[in-house]
Amino acid sequence: MKTLYEIDITAKRASKVMGFSWGIAEEIGKNIRLLEMLGLPGIKNLNQYFKLYKDKQFQNISLITKTNTSKIPYCPIIAGVNFLDQVTIMEELDEIDFENVAFPILLIPFLSRASEIIGKKIFLKIDEKEFLLNFNQSIYSNYSNKEIWEKGETINIKFLDNKNSFNEKEWQELYKLSEDRFVEETEELMQKTAGAGLIDND
Amino acid sequence: MKINLRDPNIVMKLSKLGSFHQSKLSFLRSFLREFKDWKYSRDLFNLDENGYGTAVYSFKKNKRTYSLVCFANKITAEERSDRVIATKWDASFALYDGTPTKKDLERLSDNVPKQEAGRLSYKELSLARANKSVRIFDHVVKGLSDGKQPDKELLSKVGYLYRTTAVYGSGKFGLADRFRIKNREEICGPFRLEMMLVYLARQFTFDQVNHIAKCKNPKKAVELDNDICGNLGIGNSTGLGLAPFIVNHPTLLNNWILARETALKKIREIKFVKKIEADVFKNCLNKSIKNVTSWNTDSEFQQKKIKELISDLNKFITLLEKEFSFEREYPFNDLYLWSEENLGDESIEYIVSMMMEPFDEIANLLVNQMSSEEEKYFSIPTSRNISDLREILEKQYSDLIKIDFSKKENNQYFWFISKNKREPRLADRYLNNCSDLEEPLAIAKDINKLYERSLIQNNNLTIGKFLIGNNDLRHVVRRTFITEKFPYAEIQDNTIGSKLMPIDMLRLKLSFFGANKFDPRSDKWLRINMFQGAPLPNDLKSFDDHWIYNSLS
Numbered sequence: 147m148k149t150l151y152e153i154d155i156t157a158k159r160a161s162k163v164m165g166f167s168w169g170i171a172e173e174i175g176k177n178i179r180l181l182e183m184l185g186l187p188g189i190k191n192l193n194q195y196f197k198l199y200k201d202k203q204f205q206n207i208s209l210i211t212k213t214n215t216s217k218i219p220y221c222p223i224i225a226g227v228n229f230l231d232q233v234t235i236m237e238e239l240d241e242i243d244f245e246n247v248a249f250p251i252l253l254i255p256f257l258s259r260a261s262e263i264i265g266k267k268i269f270l271k272i273d274e275k276e277f278l279l280n281f282n283q284s285i286y287s288n289y290s291n292k293e294i295w296e297k298g299e300t301i302n303i304k305f306l307d308n309k310n311s312f313n314e315k316e317w318q319e320l321y322k323l324s325e326d327r328f329v330e331e332t333e334e335l336m337q338k339t340a341g342a343g344l345i346d347n348d
Numbered sequence: 349m350k351i352n353l354r355d356p357n358i359v360m361k362l363s364k365l366g367s368f369h370q371s372k373l374s375f376l377r378s379f380l381r382e383f384k385d386w387k388y389s390r391d392l393f394n395l396d397e398n399g400y401g402t403a404v405y406s407f408k409k410n411k412r413t414y415s416l417v418c419f420a421n422k423i424t425a426e427e428r429s430d431r432v433i434a435t436k437w438d439a440s441f442a443l444y445d446g447t448p449t450k451k452d453l454e455r456l457s458d459n460v461p462k463q464e465a466g467r468l469s470y471k472e473l474s475l476a477r478a479n480k481s482v483r484i485f486d487h488v489v490k491g492l493s494d495g496k497q498p499d500k501e502l503l504s505k506v507g508y509l510y511r512t513t514a515v516y517g518s519g520k521f522g523l524a525d526r527f528r529i530k531n532r533e534e535i536c537g538p539f540r541l542e543m544m545l546v547y548l549a550r551q552f553t554f555d556q557v558n559h560i561a562k563c564k565n566p567k568k569a570v571e572l573d574n575d576i577c578g579n580l581g582i583g584n585s586t587g588l589g590l591a592p593f594i595v596n597h598p599t600l601l602n603n604w605i606l607a608r609e610t611a612l613k614k615i616r617e618i619k620f621v622k623k624i625e626a627d628v629f630k631n632c633l634n635k636s637i638k639n640v641t642s643w644n645t646d647s648e649f650q651q652k653k654i655k656e657l658i659s660d661l662n663k664f665i666t667l668l669e670k671e672f673s674f675e676r677e678y679p680f681n682d683l684y685l686w687s688e689e690n691l692g693d694e695s696i697e698y699i700v701s702m703m704m705e706p707f708d709e710i711a712n713l714l715v716n717q718m719s720s721e722e723e724k725y726f727s728i729p730t731s732r733n734i735s736d737l738r739e740i741l742e743k744q745y746s747d748l749i750k751i752d753f754s755k756k757e758n759n760q761y762f763w764f765i766s767k768n769k770r771e772p773r774l775a776d777r778y779l780n781n782c783s784d785l786e787e788p789l790a791i792a793k794d795i796n797k798l799y800e801r802s803l804i805q806n807n808n809l810t811i812g813k814f815l816i817g818n819n820d821l822r823h824v825v826r827r828t829f830i831t832e833k834f835p836y837a838e839i840q841d842n843t844i845g846s847k848l849m850p851i852d853m854l855r856l857k858l859s860f861f862g863a864n865k866f867d868p869r870s871d872k873w874l875r876i877n878m879f880q881g882a883p884l885p886n887d888l889k890s891f892d893d894h895w896i897y898n899s900l901s
Contacts, residue, residue: 148471150527151519168788169822176726208816227819231730231812263727 153180157192161223167289170227177226184285186251187292194294195222195249204248210280219248219297220273226256233260238346243305247272250298257303258282267306349678351616353440353609353835357747360840363465366852367653367693368420370896373607373713373718374862376878379543381408381712381893388885391447395420397563401451401558405885412534414473414541415444416548417453419461420556425757428479430585432514436464437477439552443469443545445524464770468522474545475523476515478553482585485509485557488572492561497576504579504642507865507877511583515542530719538600538719539861550582550879574884578898581880582862587873588772591853592763595789598827599720602609602834604860607714608700609836614710616681617705625638625706626674628894632705633668637661642718647868649849653694660695685772688846705894723831730827731813734805737814741799744831744838748792749799750838751842760846762870763789774850774872783844792842794824804896864896 158175162168181188203219207214210232216218225247229236236242247253250272261268262282262300270277274287310317329335358364370377386407395401400422406415419440427436440461444452452471459466463477484498491498517539519525535541547815554577560787561569594601640661643654668684676682680703687696701793706712742751751758762783766773789792798821807815815822831837843849858866863876881898885892892898 147517148523149470150525152522166821167822169824169826170819172726172823172826228816231728231815235527235810235812236733259727261607 150183152177153182153189157189159197160192164199166223170223173227173230173256174223177252177259178280181251182256186254186285187294188251188255190250190292190294191251192298195252198248205239205246208299210242211240213243215245218245219246220244222247222249222252226253226336229253230263231255233264237264237266237305240305244303245299247298247301249296251295253298253301254279254285258285261270264305265306269304269306271300271302273300280347324331349618349619349681351681351711353613355842356605356744356835356838357575358837360608360838360850362507362839362841362843362852364693364697365856366849367697368608368859369698369701370859371608371611371862372708372893373604373611373715373789374536374703375539376543376547376862377893377896378715379540379547380882380888380891380895382537382540383544384888388816388888388889390551391415393555393559395556395559398422399560399563402457403552403555404448404453405551407449407544407548409534412532413447413448414544415448415553416443416545416550417442417448417456417460419457420552421461425482427491428482429482430479430511431587434513435463435465437461437513438480438790439549439556440477441475441545441549441552442468443474443541443548445473445529447490448632464521466521466572469769470524470528472523473529473541474515474517475521476512476545476549478510478512478540478549478582480510481506481508483584488557489560489564492558492572493564493569495565495570497570497573500576500579503576505644506583507579507880508550508581508583508677509557510549511585511875512546512549513585514589514610515584516544517542525763536719537715538604543861546584546878547882548885550580550882551885553581553582554884574588577884577894578609579881580881581877584858584876585869585873585876586854586858586876588774588850590857591774592787592789593851594853594857595791595843597720597722598830598837599722599725602837604719605836606834607718611704611707611710611714612684612700615707616684617675618680621674621679621706623674626679627700628706630668633661633665633699633702633855635894636702637665639897643865645865645867647874649851649871650866650868656692657698658855661698663690664695664699708893711796726831728811728813728815728822728824729829730810732811732829733807734802734809734814735807737811737825738799738802738807738833740828741795741802744828744835745799745840746796747840748795748842751792751796751845753796757846759793759843759844760841761848762786762810762845774848775790777844788823790842790844790863791824791827791838793844794856795828797821798824798828804865808832840887862896 154175157178158171161171161174166174178188178192185315203218205216205223206224207228210228254277257270258266258279259282261279268279270279274286277289278286386409390405392402392404395403400420404415406413421438422734423436423438426439429884440463442460460475463475468475484503487502488498488509498680508746512631517523529535554572579767640654640658645651687699753759759777761774762777764773764775764782764785801818811825815825850872851874854874855866858876861878863878865877866874868874881895883895
């Protein structure tokens with residue numbers, strides 16, 4: 147089994163050979179490491195992407211807008227780098243659409259890291275497959291294919307508001323139960339056991 | 349009194365970093381403090397009469413076991429080389445996570461002796477190889493088999509029976525990635541497992557020499573005296589492999605230096621020093637002189653430094669004995685300021701290390717802060733703007749941005765990775781034609797370029813937008829923001845200039861390992877000694893933390 151260190155450094159060096167700058171190569175190394183750690187086919191997709199990279203032109207995108215379409219497939223690396231760099235501004239758009247992205251698996255780690263930067267979960271839909279990116283801690287998905295995914299036709303990215311998965315009633319039920327760990331305070335206990343003094347500001 | 353941390357622009361100069369010495373913060377010393385309560389045992393010792401075979405040593409505590417698996421191999425004199433180009437070694441080692449099974453030992457015996465050409469698994473934590481110092485090894489075997497202890501003077505000239513030529517860890521060649529073990533309390537200090545490997549390998553060298561002597565002459569042979577063993581360390585022959593590490597791990601480098609600088613600051617801020625503390629300082633200093641006077645090297649560069657060190661230390665000791673009293677306020681601050689005024693870097697840094705000796709409570713807390721979660725600082729804060737970036741560059745890189753890279757001598761060298769050995773090399777840019785494969789270790793040059801570009805940008809431009817057209821400098825944009833938070837993260841020198849002494853970079857790292865007796869063999873590699881004077885594993889429970897000054901006693 148290859149170690150994550152080997153995956154990171156090899157992906158970084160290979161990316162430099164393909165003509166990416168050192169800074170972007172570093173990003174790719176970290177991303178492929180993340181994909182492989184989470185069980186997604188990073189090496190496989192990166193390899194295939196590099197095989198096509200020189201012959202087939204990919205569309206580079208600089209400024210990402212609400213809707214991004216191109217007849218030539220977008221490069222997932224450049225789109226990903228710019229997504230990461232612009233995420234604090236893009237967050238206000240709530241939702242972003244791309245059409246036609248090459249090797250969309252390679253875009254996922256950029257979005258996962260962006261989720262950590264803005265402190266919001268990101269919901270990603272690539273064609274019929276869904277991914278929930280949780281602050282770069284984990285990825286939930288209905289995608290289990292380990293194969294190469296050459297093109298994503300439609301990609302939808304949503305920044306999810308930070309909200310609970312439960313309602314107030316459910317919370318109160320649990321909270322009430324937890325209150326049984328507290329001691330009912332008598333006047334005497336209040337006088338003798340409070341550490342902050344008898345008046346708030348003494 | 350509040351003392352400021354020393355200025356990174358002074359501390360992080362290579363000539364300064366190349367003058368660092370071991371200290372209480374050094375990894376091999378903190379390793380011994382951490383593992384002193386662990387149960388040590390020799391679990392397997394299956395060597396033939398010539399000392400070839402397999403041995404296993406372990407440290408155990410509660411449910412955790414670390415085992416050193418040693419393979420001693422027969423090699424010819426022609427095959428023995430300390431250089432990285434070697435393919436066979438007298439001994440090879442792997443540190444195993446747990447207790448290896450018979451099947452594990454078989455797998456390891458197929459792979460560990462091959463080193464880089466073999467394959468390890470997530471169950472192995474560190475990998476190394478070592479060669480005999482043949483002259484010393486044969487002398488010791490002969491003496492012991494004749495019933496005599498070896499010539500101490502000869503031993504002191506070399507200081508070890510074996511020297512390691514590489515020690516690997518963290519994900520290399522299949523070894524466990526750091527994330528698998530990083531939360532274990534006992535290995536919270538950097539390189540702790542590598543230190544364990546080297547320490548147990550040292551014990552193997554003693555056991556092996558005793559075993560061969562005994563097999564040679566079972567009736568007459570004696571065992572190597574424990575005091576002599578204690579005064580032997582394990583050598584290490586180190587090349588450029590260490591140098592890029594300190595450039596590639598900026599937050600880790602910061603945490604090492606910051607710990608040292610914080611210790612110095614806290615010690616200088618002590619108003620009244622107790623007599624016992626002053627005595628420990630003076631005692632360690634006096635005893636340590638033997639380590640300096642027995643420091644042998646053929647390197648003129650190092651000989652000059654040692655000569656100056658001895659002369660400076662004599663001045664310092666005279667001051668301590670004749671003019672200085674610790675019965676004053678802030679005595680260590682006064683001593684430090686006097687050193688800065690009167691001594692060279694080699695001696696100032698030597699005294700800084702010595703000052704830590706009486707203060708366990710300062711050093712031990714800092715040791716736990718010397719690792720780094722580097723991933724946390726990888727993201728670039730792209731919502732910041734050019735004005736912020738420029739301000740950091742002007743503050744944190746004030747000397748580097750002044751270097752004129754249009755001058756040939758400032759571009760003299762380049763770093764590359766050898767295809768054959770996957771090891772870093774340094775070559776003259778004007779004599780070699782492969783500089784297009786240069787590694788990104790010319791930080792000063794790239795920072796310079798970044799600063800020039802920042803000057804022509806609008807102050808309010810966000811870093812995110814700046815990067816759209818300047819991603820070729822993305823790696824140094826990242827470093828700049830790291831340096832803002834970690835002021836000691838960057839070497840404040842040109843790592844490709846004609847005046848570069850690469851061994852300064854090696855020495856910096858090795859001083860934090862706890863090595864001494866730096867012996868440069870050229871400007872690109874050196875030999876050192878580790879664990880010389882250290883307690884033997886069976887004596888760890890009651891060891892003296894100042895053991896490093898007891899060698900040759």
